[in-house]
Amino acid sequence: MFPKRFKHKDVQEKWIQYWKNNNTFQFELQRKGALFTIDTPPPFVSGTLHLGHVLNHSWIDFVARYHKMKGNNVYFPQGFDCHGLPVELAVEKNYGISKDNREQFLEKCVEWVEDNIRNMRSQFDDLAYSTDWNYTYRTMDDSYKYKVQKSLLFFYKRGWLYREKFPTHFCVNCETSVAKAEVGYQEEEGKLWYIKLPIAGHEEETVTIATTRPEMMESCVGVFVHPNDDRYYHLSAAEIKLPIAERIVRIRADKDVDMNFGTGVVYCCTYGDELDIRWKMKYDLDEIQLFTTDGRLNENSKYQGLTIEDAREKIVQDLKKMGLLERIETHEHSIIVHSERSSCRKPIEYLPVYQWFINIKDFTKEIIEAGESMEWYPEKHKQRLIDWAEGLDWNWVISRQRVFGTPIPFWYCEDCGEIIPANEDDLPLDPVQNDPPLKKCPHCKSEKTLPEKDVCDCWIDSSITPLAISKWLEDEEFFEKTYMKARVHRPQGYEIIRTWLFYTLFRCKKLTGKAPFAETMINGMVAGPDSRKMSKSFGNIVSPDEVMPEFGADAIRQWAAMGSLGDDYPFEYTWINIHTKQPISNEKIQKEKSQLPKDKFEKKYRRRYEQLTAASRFNTKVWNAYRFLFINSDKINISKIDYDSGELTSIETFFFSEFNQVVEKVSNYFNNYNWHEAFMLLRSFFWNELCDNYIEAIKYRFYSENEESQRLALAHALNLFYQMLKILSIIIPFISEEIHSIIFKKFTKLDSIYKIKWPEPYPQLDSNKVREGELAIKIIKNLRSLKSEHGIPLNQEIEKVVLISPNHKDDFTKEIIEDIKNTIRINQLQIEDKGDKTLISNSNVFKEKIEEINVIIYFFA
RNA sequence: GGGAGUGUGGUCUAAAUAGCGAGGAUACUCGGCUAACAUCCGAGAGGAUGAAGGUGCAAAUCCUUCCACUCCUACCA
Numbered sequence: 054m055f056p057k058r059f060k061h062k063d064v065q066e067k068w069i070q071y072w073k074n075n076n077t078f079q080f081e082l083q084r085k086g087a088l089f090t091i092d093t094p095p096p097f098v099s100g101t102l103h104l105g106h107v108l109n110h111s112w113i114d115f116v117a118r119y120h121k122m123k124g125n126n127v128y129f130p131q132g133f134d135c136h137g138l139p140v141e142l143a144v145e146k147n148y149g150i151s152k153d154n155r156e157q158f159l160e161k162c163v164e165w166v167e168d169n170i171r172n173m174r175s176q177f178d179d180l181a182y183s184t185d186w187n188y189t190y191r192t193m194d195d196s197y198k199y200k201v202q203k204s205l206l207f208f209y210k211r212g213w214l215y216r217e218k219f220p221t222h223f224c225v226n227c228e229t230s231v232a233k234a235e236v237g238y239q240e241e242e243g244k245l246w247y248i249k250l251p252i253a254g255h256e257e258e259t260v261t262i263a264t265t266r267p268e269m270m271e272s273c274v275g276v277f278v279h280p281n282d283d284r285y286y287h288l289s290a291a292e293i294k295l296p297i298a299e300r301i302v303r304i305r306a307d308k309d310v311d312m313n314f315g316t317g318v319v320y321c322c323t324y325g326d327e328l329d330i331r332w333k334m335k336y337d338l339d340e341i342q343l344f345t346t347d348g349r350l351n352e353n354s355k356y357q358g359l360t361i362e363d364a365r366e367k368i369v370q371d372l373k374k375m376g377l378l379e380r381i382e383t384h385e386h387s388i389i390v391h392s393e394r395s396s397c398r399k400p401i402e403y404l405p406v407y408q409w410f411i412n413i414k415d416f417t418k419e420i421i422e423a424g425e426s427m428e429w430y431p432e433k434h435k436q437r438l439i440d441w442a443e444g445l446d447w448n449w450v451i452s453r454q455r456v457f458g459t460p461i462p463f464w465y466c467e468d469c470g471e472i473i474p475a476n477e478d479d480l481p482l483d484p485v486q487n488d489p490p491l492k493k494c495p496h497c498k499s500e501k502t503l504p505e506k507d508v509c510d511c512w513i514d515s516s517i518t519p520l521a522i523s524k525w526l527e528d529e530e531f532f533e534k535t536y537m538k539a540r541v542h543r544p545q546g547y548e549i550i551r552t553w554l555f556y557t558l559f560r561c562k563k564l565t566g567k568a569p570f571a572e573t574m575i576n577g578m579v580a581g582p583d584s585r586k587m588s589k590s591f592g593n594i595v596s597p598d599e600v601m602p603e604f605g606a607d608a609i610r611q612w613a614a615m616g617s618l619g620d621d622y623p624f625e626y627t628w629i630n631i632h633t634k635q636p637i638s639n640e641k642i643q644k645e646k647s648q649l650p651k652d653k654f655e656k657k658y659r660r661r662y663e664q665l666t667a668a669s670r671f672n673t674k675v676w677n678a679y680r681f682l683f684i685n686s687d688k689i690n691i692s693k694i695d696y697d698s699g700e701l702t703s704i705e706t707f708f709f710s711e712f713n714q715v716v717e718k719v720s721n722y723f724n725n726y727n728w729h730e731a732f733m734l735l736r737s738f739f740w741n742e743l744c745d746n747y748i749e750a751i752k753y754r755f756y757s758e759n760e761e762s763q764r765l766a767l768a769h770a771l772n773l774f775y776q777m778l779k780i781l782s783i784i785i786p787f788i789s790e791e792i793h794s795i796i797f798k799k800f801t802k803l804d805s806i807y808k809i810k811w812p813e814p815y816p817q818l819d820s821n822k823v824r825e826g827e828l829a830i831k832i833i834k835n836l837r838s839l840k841s842e843h844g845i846p847l848n849q850e851i852e853k854v855v856l857i858s859p860n861h862k863d864d865f866t867k868e869i870i871e872d873i874k875n876t877i878r879i880n881q882l883q884i885e886d887k888g889d890k891t892l893i894s895n896s897n898v899f900k901e902k903i904e905e906i907n908v909i910i911y912f913f914a
Numbered sequence: 915g916g917g918a919g920u921g922u923g924g925u926c927u928a929a930a931u932a933g934c935g936a937g938g939a940u941a942c943u944c945g946g947c948u949a950a951c952a953u954c955c956g957a958g959a960g961g962a963u964g965a966a967g968g969u970g971c972a973a974a975u976c977c978u979u980c981c982a983c984u985c986c987u988a989c990c991a
Binding site for chain 1: 928986990
């Protein structure tokens with residue numbers, strides 16, 4: 054049976070279940086074919102995939118299916134990135150458990166993550182994502198942590214992992230240090246305070262600084278002016294007596310001072326910003342730490358206990374009382390905030406705290422080399438990696454003062470600070486819960502040890518994904534085959550080139566000696582229809598759940614295929630009025646949305662997704678084409694769809710030959726991950742050639758009295774459409790699988806189209822037949838248009854057609870004359886090599902010239 | 915503030931080292947046919963390639979400036 058309609062919902066459910074029950078996507082290491090490993094991006098376990106994931110992972114699935122069909126042994130696992138602040142925040146919020154209650158807290162984190170993964174996995178399945186779930190990983194698993202910790206010991210032994218006190222981006226709200234990659238800048242209206250600082254020795258004389266951070270007065274360790282600033286030339290070696298702190302600091306000249314900002318005088322506080330850090334290092338200034346990790350003033354301050362904000366107000370008041378506050382200005386500036394992987398967005402402070410670092414600055418050259426050694430699709434994004442590597446000025450802070458993460462496997466001696474690394478054999482472990490390998494400090498013999506409570510930065514976890522999936526340290530043969538000797542493909546978005554790709558290149562190269570990737574495929578960001586990023590505040594978010602039920606995965610994958618490599622890709626829709634079907638402007642919609650109640654709004658307006666509409670139509674066309682072939686072949690007994698090239702008609706030979714060319718072009722597009730062009734070609738070939746011309750031209754034989762002709766026409770058509778279906782299955786797997794099971798399974802004896810190889814070109818096609826077939830199709834096309842133009846029903850028989858063909862008369866074989874006659878329904882078809890004036894004497898004759906092949910048509914209606 | 919990327923009909927995209935009237939697809943509108951089809955046939959509307967200049971016989975393509983979006987980076991205390 055071939056249902057009349059393609060019901061994507063039922064079909065999807067059926068095949069998801071089937072693929073799962075039959076382990077269709079199972080990977081086998083021993084299978085023949087060169088190993089092609091795909092190091093897929095593990096999505097953060099937010100609980101739901103967004104359209105960006107859909108784009109990215111649809112492409113990845115195309116890659117996997119294509120390379121598999123081409124004969125590679127494709128290793129295609131999919132993992133999940135579990136650790137991170139958002140998990141902790143969610144657990145704190147949803148369960149009300151504090152992270153101080155460590156054990157219970159961690160338990161809940163795992164629970165929350167597992168819930169989320171369940172949902173995300175089923176979203177992947179809904180996409181027909183052909184990953185083998187037996188090889189999935191979660192960064193929170195013990196086996197994963199084992200590898201991460203082992204890699205840390207590896208780095209430690211070589212001196213690339215070290216612990217040091219260093220002013221670090223620190224979020225006093227989340228109480229954690231954050232990587233440079235996790236901070237952002239936010240425009241904010243602030244104030245600029247002008248404060249008079251008395252000159253030491255001449256206290257009646259003052260110099261005025263402008264600052265946005267008056268509360269840092271007590272941590273001031275120097276005052277700076279520009280060396281060329283004449284206004285302050287006389288002060289160049291003077292000293293300042295700091296108010297409140299009552300300390301003396303020197304004035305220095307440094308060209309990093311901006312003369313045009315404020316008064317041209319600036320104080321250096323440890324630590325207000327990155328410049329302060331640089332000056333502190335450069336002039337070996339003192340370090341005065343003023344803040345606690347929870348954002349209060351510490352014992353070094355007279356304002357101990359106050360929050361930073363309160364202290365600011367208090368100090369300003371005090372300065373005012375002392376008569377040292379000159380004036381206050383409002384000031385637009387961007388402040389550095391905790392922005393990524395967190396919704397915190399609170400200001401960042403620089404706190405000198407003990408942190409674990411990985412030396413990365415010394416290896417940027419190697420990283421760039423590893424990047425250069427890969428093929429980039431598209432090439433242009435390579436620059437992002439190089440720019441980032443070359444501009445790097447700090448080492449990588451890898452420790453996070455959080456709970457839910459991979460523990461850093463070290464202890465310290467409380468007395469002398471000696472570091473005690475874990476025994477490799479004891480990994481994975483959590484130093485907070487496990488005892489150190491030594492009873493006594495190897496340095497001072499003290500018995501007091503402290504565990505490292507910090508956990509790793511998430512990028513430490515995710516920067517060894519190629520090793521995790523290849524069973525590094527776990528299964529030597531597997532590792533050799535899927536990493537060392539495999540062609541490893543890395544698909545990802547351009548926004549994480551400087552993080553995920555950068556760190557992976559570095560770590561894997563160092564750990565294995567081999568740069569991890571042979572190639573990388575870069576996708577852009579999915580934007581809203583206004584080509585701005587999807588964001589709540591723009592009201593342009595579309596979730597996959599909104600469109601999947603209506604259109605199905607095969608339509609959404611077509612949308613993904615229409616995007617272009619490396620560029621941003623909007624998800625298009627238009628608001629329309631449901632009743633008039635007229636598009637509504639954005640402004641109007643925003644207005645209506647705010648004015649109408651939700652249910653009324655939804656009754657009146659909805660989104661129209663043009664691209665998905667088109668995709669659905671193509672699905673329907675595909676469905677009906679195969680259905681038509683099925684219905685006809687079902688009437689007679691087709692026992693095989695193999696063919697004998699001698700039995701092919703000219704028209705058939707022509708289309709087989711066209712197909713060969715299409716396969717070659719599509720291969721080329723796929724090899725370059727140019728999904729857009731590949732799919733456009735497939736669609737138009739399928740629709741405009743195979744359906745409109747090929748089927749139309751052989752259709753009459755389906756109804757023929759001649760059983761042999763009927764049988765051959767169907768067998769040949771089924772063969773060609775089967776080859777076509779193989780290719781289509783890369784983009785639209787559900788519908789292809791369904792059609793395969795209905796029509797082709799009995800011929801292929803395969804339970805899934807997934808197991809089929811890429812089509813071989815049809816061999817030994819007779820070039821004469823190709824030429825004749827092409828001629829026939831051109832004539833048929835023109836005759837059909839002619840009929841239509843003159844309002845003659847396509848099924849109405851035409852009395853007579855005369856073709857004048859000076860060049861091709863001999864190509865009109867008996868066979869193609871029959872084809873033309875029967876396809877167009879011509880009673881009498883006459884071929885001449887030259888015209889005859891008597892032909893046009895009849896008044897009911899239309900004349901038409903086909904320039905391309907120099908044929909004149911006389912059409913007797 | 916700086917850097918990078920992008921900007922082509924409503925939409926997605928093509929135009930090799932610049933070369934004929936900016937092509938295709940899709941969506942939309944109108945008319946017609948229909949013996950698989952929501953198909954098919956025919957027609958229409960819609961862009962002078964973000965803006966302005968410049969160099970060329972010739973520019974979507976090269977140069978300058980500006981604008982918008984995206985990503986990255988930053989020292990304006």
